[in-house]
Structure formats: structure tokens, C-alpha cells
Amino acid sequence: MKREVPIYTIAVIPGDGIGPEIIEAACAVLQKVADLQGFGINFEQYEAGAGAYQKYGQALSAETLASLRQAEAIFKGPTGLPQVRLPDGTEAGVLGGRLRNGLDLYVNLRPIKLYPNVPSALANRRAGEIDWVMVRENTEGLYASRGNGVVATTGQAATDTLMITRLGTERIVRYAFEEARRRNGKKRVTCVDKSNVLRSFAFFRQIFKEVAQNYPDIEPETMYVDAAAQALVLEPDRFDVIVTENLFGDILSDLGGATVGGIGVCAGANIGDRYAYFEPIHGSAPGLAGTGRANPLAAILAGGLMLNYLGRRDAAAKIEQAVEHAFRQKTIVLKPDGSTETGTQAVAEAILNQL
Ligand code: IPM
Numbered sequence: 001m002k003r004e005v006p007i008y009t010i011a012v013i014p015g016d017g018i019g020p021e022i023i024e025a026a027c028a029v030l031q032k033v034a035d036l037q038g039f040g041i042n043f044e045q046y047e048a049g050a051g052a053y054q055k056y057g058q059a060l061s062a063e064t065l066a067s068l069r070q071a072e073a074i075f076k077g078p079t080g081l082p083q084v085r086l087p088d089g090t091e092a093g094v095l096g097g098r099l100r101n102g103l104d105l106y107v108n109l110r111p112i113k114l115y116p117n118v119p120s121a122l123a124n125r126r127a128g129e130i131d132w133v134m135v136r137e138n139t140e141g142l143y144a145s146r147g148n149g150v151v152a153t154t155g156q157a158a159t160d161t162l163m164i165t166r167l168g169t170e171r172i173v174r175y176a177f178e179e180a181r182r183r184n185g186k187k188r189v190t191c192v193d194k195s196n197v198l199r200s201f202a203f204f205r206q207i208f209k210e211v212a213q214n215y216p217d218i219e220p221e222t223m224y225v226d227a228a229a230q231a232l233v234l235e236p237d238r239f240d241v242i243v244t245e246n247l248f249g250d251i252l253s254d255l256g257g258a259t260v261g262g263i264g265v266c267a268g269a270n271i272g273d274r275y276a277y278f279e280p281i282h283g284s285a286p287g288l289a290g291t292g293r294a295n296p297l298a299a300i301l302a303g304g305l306m307l308n309y310l311g312r313r314d315a316a317a318k319i320e321q322a323v324e325h326a327f328r329q330k331t332i333v334l335k336p337d338g339s340t341e342t343g344t345q346a347v348a349e350a351i352l353n354q355l
């Protein structure tokens with residue numbers, strides 16, 4: 001009797017700058033894991049980002065967005081190029097807002113984990129001591145103003161508005177507590193806000209406390225964002241899950257990245273109730289493009305997050321373990337600036353061999 005092999009359709013956006021190189025490396029890893037675990041992946045490529053904007057006048061066409069909705073998951077490289085800008089001065093190729101709001105991907109999940117032998121910007125920190133996850137609200141907060149800010153007709157003033165809604169806060173806080181349950185960690189959720197100064201954040205914190213009541217097995221904790229910035233440097237080992245507003249989450253996830261070898265090893269999942277996309281959290285680094293030096297690990301780890309989302313937990317664990325072992329055995333060596341000693345191809349091969 002023939003057994004049906006499940007095949008996942010993955011929409012791939014290679015993106016700009018180093019995007020195509022690192023996504024190709026990560027797709028090879030995903031393909032190998034799929035072969036080993038006995039399932040199929042059907043990669044479909046789509047043009048989107050700054051390159052697409054230059055070619056077609058649109059960073060993301062309606063047809064592409066419609067196709068992305070048909071896939072089981074979206075695998076995305078970094079998009080955007082600093083010199084490709086809209087008339088309002090913002091970057092034309094950035095897709096974050098379009099995809100996150102367009103597909104209602106309200107969770108931005110970013111694991112911050114120090115791997116063995118990785119140089120941390122913090123002195124005396126060892127693998128295992130930094131292991132927390134950012135649950136960044138992804139559809140509102142200050143970035144609700146993306147593309148909607150007001151510039152005074154005088155040209156002498158501009159405003160952006162921070163929006164916190166009950167529904168948006170409830171669902172992200174619930175996700176954070178569920179994530180704390182799933183994780184084999186400290187079972188703690190830290191709400192990061194600025195409720196000592198702003199009403200919007202007092203509202204956020206109040207909802208956090210309400211939702212926390214439903215999770216007696218998880219310790220709720222609250223912290224102001226400035227104090228959190230310090231604590232992430234001085235005592236990163238206290239954190240398990242952080243839940244926060246969009247802008248704060250954007251900033252603190254890069255700060256966290258710096259403590260674990262840089263954002264070159266940090267992946268992010270953008271998840272909603274129906275759709276999701278997975279990406280390295282770093283940018284397109286156009287200066288590095290084509291040199292073969294780009295670090296593909298964030299993209300590879302993003303592939304792991306995607307497999308987890310697809311319910312392929314064993315396959316996801318294989319990727320994570322391969323990265324861990326490669327660092328432990330020093331077949332991959334990360335330099336203090338976040339680049340690897342050997343380059344894109346060699347890092348991908350080290351992971352493929354490890355698998
Ligand atoms: C991120 C990025 C994006 C964001 C930019 C590139 C639009 O910084 O994903 O963290 O603002 O969220």
C-alpha cells in the first residue's frame with residue numbers, strides 16, 4: 001500500500017541584498033530535513049521588496065499577496081534597500097507593515113538564545129544562560145501609524161499615533177502565556193511597558209493583569225521599558241517570555257540579539273490565526289550581497305520556526321540541534337561582529353552535514 005507523503009506549499013520571497021543567497025542556503029537545509037523526516041516541500045518563489053518596487057512600481061502586488069494567502073506558510077528574506085524610498089522618505093521595499101497588517105499576523109515571535117562558543121556582547125555569559133523569547137505585538141502600537149502619520153501642511157511638524165486596543169492586547173498577551181506554557185523554561189511572562197507615563201501603556205498593563213489571572217501556573221511580572229533595557233543586559237537569565245508593544249518589541253529584540261552574537265543568528269515568526277511568515281530579523285545588508293560572506297543562520301533558524309508552525313516539531317528540533325552541535329563542535333565559528341569565519345556556503349554545508 002502506498003503511503004501518502006504530505007507536501008507543504010511554501011511561498012518564498014527571496015528579498016533584496018543578501019536575501020536570495022541566505023534564503024537559498026536555508027531552503028537547501030529545509031529540503032534536506034524534509035527528505036530525512038519523510039515529507040515534501042514545494043517551494044514557490046515570489047518577487048517582492050525594493051527590487052520589485054524598482055521593476056514594477058510596487059513592492060508587493062495584489063496578485064502576489066493573493067498567492068501568499070494560498071500557501072501553507074511564507075518564507076521571507078530581508079527586503080528593502082536604503083536608497084529605494086517613497087516620496088514621503090520611508091523605505092519602499094519594506095514589507096513588514098503590508099504583510100503583518102494585511103494578513104493580520106499579530107504575533108512577532110523572536111527567540112533570543114545564546115548558543116555554545118558564540119561571543120556574547122555581555123561578559124561571562126555562557127550558553128544556556130540567555131534563553132528567552134520576545135512576543136512582540138505586531139499589528140498596532142506606535143507602528144499602527146505606519147504610512148498613516150500626519151505631516152503638517154506647514155511641513156514643520158509630524159505626528160504618529162500609538163494605538164493600543166483591548167482585542168489586540170488580549171490576543172498577544174494570551175499568546176505570550178500560552179508560549180510560556182509550551183516552553184520548557186522559567187514559566188514567567190514579563191510585560192514591558194511605560195505605564196508610569198502613558199495612559200495607553202497603563203491600559204496595556206491592566207489587560208495583561210486581567211489575562212494573567214487565567215494562567216495561575218505562569219508567573220506574571222511587569223517592568224518599565226527603560227528598566228527592561230537595563231535588565232536585559234545585567235540579568236538576561238531572569239527572562240523567559242517578554243510581551244510588549246510593537247516599537248518596544250522591535251527595539252528590545254535587537255538589543256537581545258546583541259547579547260547572543262548579533263541579529264545574524266536571530267529568527268522571527270510572524271503569526272496570525274490563518275497565515276504566518278518566517279524571516280531572519282536582520283536587514284538586507286546590500287554591501288555584503290554577492291560576497292559569499294553573509295551569515296545564513298538566522299534564515300536557517302527561521303526555517304526551523306516555520307517547521308514548528310507546520311506541526312513538524314521533530315524536523316524543527318533537528319535544525320535547532322544541528323545549529324547547536326555545529327557551534328559546539330566549532331564547525332561554525334561566529335566572529336564578534338556577527339559574521340562567520342567561513343561564509344554562506346560553508347555554514348550551510350556544516351548544517352547539512354550535521355543533519
Ligand atoms: C523588524 C524591522 C521592521 C519593523 C522594519 C524593517 C519595517 O525592523 O522586522 O524588526 O519595523 O518591524
Ligand code: MN
Nearest residue numbers: 250251254281
Ligand atoms: Mn527591527
